[in-house]
Amino acid sequence: MTETSPITVAALYQFTPFDDPAAIRGPLLALCEEVGIKGTLLLAKEGINGTIAGGENAIQQVLEHIRALPGCATLDVKFSTADEMPFHRMKVRLKREIVTMGEPDIDPRASVGRYVDPHEWNALITDPDTLVIDTRNDYEVAVGTFKGAVDPHTASFREFPQWFREHREELLEGKKKVAMFCTGGIRCEKSTSFLRSEGIDEVYHLKGGILRYLEEIPQEESTWDGDCFVFDERVTVRHGLEQGEYDLCRACRRPVSAQDKASDAYVEGVSCPRCINERSDEQRARYAERQRQEELARRRGDLHVGAAPDSDD
Template sequence: MTTVANAPITVAALYQFTRFEETASLREPLLAKCEKVGTMGTLLLAKEGINGTIAGSENAIAQVLGHIRAMPGCAELDVKFSHAESMPFNRMKVRLKREIVAMGEPDIDPRQSVGRYVAPEDWNELISDPDTIVIDTRNDYEVAIGTFEGAVDPETASFRDFPQWFREHRDELLEAKKKVAMFCTGGIRCEKSTSFLRSEGIDDVFHLKGGILKYLETVPQDESLWHGECFVFDQRVSVKHGLELGSYGQCFACRMPLSDEEMASPAYAEGVSCPHCIDARNEEQRARYAERQKQQKLARKRGEEHIGKRLERDAKETADD
């Protein structure tokens, strides 16, 4: 059996906050490079920088990273590597966005002010300190399948909800606490969330360098304070310690991660419904999803991507911007 260490597909999660004066002129050369070497995934370009995840052969990933590092301000590009046995993306996209991670706070600039980075090997000591409040900056469905011991879950559906949540709960969160430790999947959301807290006048703010992914890669499981699995935004759905493939599936009707127990539920039908969304859809919608699922299976057999899936995903990406 292929192991993570020797799996043929390299997955690179990357970001860099920098200042791009003209993103449109960067898009086409970057997309052309990705397509030429055969990588797949999604890269986002905005005036504040670049963010995304791509997958391909080790050589292909190296070539794309070389191209990105030659872009303005990207020489110190932050990259986290993992591996997969099969391609976790269906195609390659380079999109222009207003933000590379949407928080909706236009005055926040991580290039000017962020929290203090904490290496994965030092993270346990920080979050075990009784003077530290630990905050998970991810969305509710991500937190549901795994988080750090003692972490506060904001129960937010979108990162855009985080500033309002923090302002509403600031006093109770900081009561008798001197330090704030924050974490996210790969580090990028914490760049903005710690910058936001500093703009709110909080100085003792820390964040996990490299995010959960770097922690799971670096810290031995028998020393870990992480419980559960880490949601990732590709077809792997989740990863475990050592960045091994996780156990979760996903509902392609509502996008929620699903446990084996949930996929065994009578409410689960592939591409149609799951226990999380069964009551939120009517019979007409479920019939439409079932037909879409049928067409997608036929398209996969032909080695194609079903157009309905592309249109649905493109609409979702536009709505999330």
């Protein structure tokens, strides 16, 4: 199926009980492949999460299918566009959690923080009584965040509960409210539910996440600083959801800037300044061979599909 530009990108999630996620997977994957959709969808007993891309009509067909699933009639979807297909393939994966926090007793369907519209967000986070926390991973925060937000410096969302418990007293000192945000909103469903389970009542989160804020709030009124990392080949987006200028390190799947690429530690497809000391010589040799194969495939006009990241958000 040939798609015309721009391509519609839909980021979605819904917390709802699925008795048998495996039974949902087959028909959903078949439809996505039939209409030419690419991306990643995660299914678990707690619901669905992911990002997909394709033609506008094809996207609507898939969303209609998902909205017909139990509890998905009010599916949360955020739309953006891309000039080129931002995914290499379509995956529908079965998971224990649609966003992995590792706290089995947390249920966003039972209790979450208060949603804050993007147009009301600035007033909340500039209030001196408000503690503002970025719930995303360290490499995401590094390319952009809200001014004054606390960076937990976590490598994964699993680390967030322990981080908060260890720093709770100092974080909450002199604060009456806690406001949290993430890329599309799903991590905050769990992080605000977690804080409420820890006995904190005045908890808020940005409705629609950073993506909706960047879509709706003009840059001249914005308190956002930098780009927003997204889990697809666009790498980052800016205000108006325009594509940013970061590339992706194919070794560690982190964003790389022009400055990063000027570093001696950067070798396309093999390493970047962030992962140069995290990988062995053997791993880098494998990455170098993969990069060589991809370059050969490009010269032939073929698509060589490498590893792609899963989206938490």
